[in-house]
Amino acid sequence: MRILALAAAVGVALSVGVAQAEQWNDPNGRVTFDKPSGWQAEAAGPxxxxxxxLLFNASNDCYVFGVANPNTASSSADAARNTTTPLSPDAWATAANAVRDFFPAGSSPQVVTQTVDTSGFWPVQRAQLQAPSRTVFGAVQVRPGVEMRAFCSSTSGSESAAFAQIFNSLGHPNDATWQSQASQQMSERDARAAAAAAQAAAQPEPSTTQAQPTDPDGVNDGVERSSRDPRARRRRGD
Structure with missing residues (x-):
């Protein structure tokens, strides 16, 4: 049975549970993910x-989102791949508040812990959030102009292995192209850095030798002209 009720569009089945986990592909082209074996999937609103x-089984509920982000629309694939700075608590709260079943209006999601998993090609932002009546686990991945988000909760309050499966499988239909672009952009960036380092190494080092002060007689020997002139020595009785 389900542990949560949908606010809208309940009953629109997108796929059914199968013996093996299967990739779910968004008809609107915003997100892909692996649906755990035995779970159901339904559209959650317009x-x-x-x-x-909404993904669910007898004891777990997960919401998955594909959301446009105009602020990163002009970003490169390489920049998305290197977005490893942890999200701020405010950013997590903004993203999580979209799940009204977990975070009723007026509630403020609290970040308990968070990490950034960089073991895969694309970083995965992870967090444990505290809702008024439940513990929620969330993940966010970014691509140029889009974010993939997932928020999951269980009846026990603990994290299920299926949550990690969903979080790590979040992706976008254009990932193959972006991954190729990111790899190429990284190679070009490394080549530019290597060329700059080689150019810097080839530059002559500035001289550290200081010019000796010139005596009034124009000779840097520390001897005054009068001491060098024989006539001056005769006048002194030398």
Missing amino acids: QTAQTAV
């Missing part, structure tokens, strides 16, 4: 502005 999917 799909015009964003993709929202």
